[in-house]
Amino acid sequence: MVFLTILKINHHDIFEDFSTFVSIGPLHIQWYAVCILTGACIAYFLGQYRFKQLGYSSTILSDYFLALLLIGIVGARIWYVIFTFDELYASSPMEIFAIWHGGLAIQGGIFSGLIYSYYFFKKHDIPFLVAGDAIMPGVLIAQAFGRWGNFFNHEAFGGEVSLEFLQSLHLPQFIIDNMYINGAYHHPTFLYESLGNVIAFLLIIFVVRRFQKHIGTQFFSYFVFYGLVRFPIEGMRTDSLMFGPIRMAQLVSIAFLIVGLVGIVYVHLKGKKISDMNQS
Structure with a gap:
């Protein structure tokens, strides 16, 4: 079912040559889908490796992954459609299902993924944190x-x-060329956030995890780092999802930052220590 999101039939748009990874007859696999699935698979293997380190079955995520991926994509799509319905879909409701055109809001995927994750791990008697x-x-x-x-x-x-600004960043030429959109060059905010997320990942793995004493610290650190990365970059974008005059992603980023900080304090004061879990 997941692969329904990466196939399109007889579709043509202005960026087809650049956005299409490979074409097989009438079927076209989009780079958009390749990137999403590649990232999801890497996250899956990282999680699987960590579960094995913690003493759980290395296959525990096998049943979890595909359902989470599908639910996350649906949640991300619903979130995007809600905030762009009048502009993009009111006159063409069937476009709601054209996911290969883009239009996934990751924060919606996070919300739906967290709900499913809580259900899944509670069912399998694994502490959520x-x-x-x-x-x-x-x-x-x-x-x-x-x-x-x-x-x-x-x-x-x-x-x-x-x-000149883009050249000063020493970017590869193919990025510079494809930041020329609608007659002007633009900030590669996709790149800023991508690099910010990688740095946040490294900080959690090599700093937070090293000094972590309480269960849940890495979990809540995700929300802190994600909020810190997303908020300023969102302010630079030209296509933000809006809630009235407010950029919705910035509002959610503030909420994530607060939840993350409160969560870290809570697990430090009230949470279970990793040493206690290892002893049990």
Whole structure:
């Protein structure tokens, strides 16, 4: 079922040559889907490896992964459609299902994924925060890859900049060339966020995890780092989902930052220590 999201039939748009990974007859596999699935698979293997380190079956995520991927995509799509319905879908409701055109809001995927994750791990008698520590750092890698899908779809870019500015960043020429959109060069905000997510992942893995004493610290650190990365970059974008005059992603980023900080304090004061879990 997941592969329904990466196939399109007899579709043509202005960026088809750049956005299409491979064509087989009438079927076209989009770079957008390749990036999303690659990131998801890497996150899966990182989580699987961590579960094995914690003493759980290395296959525990096999039943979890495909359902989570599908639910996450649906949640991300619903979130995007809600905030762009009047503009993009009111006159063409069938376009809601054309996911290969782009239009996934990761924050919606996070919400739906968290709900499903809570249900799944409770059913399998695995503490939710233990699972969160194992999985959430890898989500940052999935998001980093997903932003490259936005690049191939020519979306999630920022305001206008000069060619000289882009050259000063020492970017590869193919990025510079494809930041020329609608007659002007733009901030590669997809790249800023992708790099920010990778840095956040490394900080959690090599700093937070090293000094972690309480279960749930990595889980809540994800929300802190993601909020810190997303908020300023969202302010640069030209295609933000809006809630009235407010950029919705910035509002959610503030909420994530607050939840993350409160959560870290809570697990430090009230949470279970990793040493206690290891002893049990």
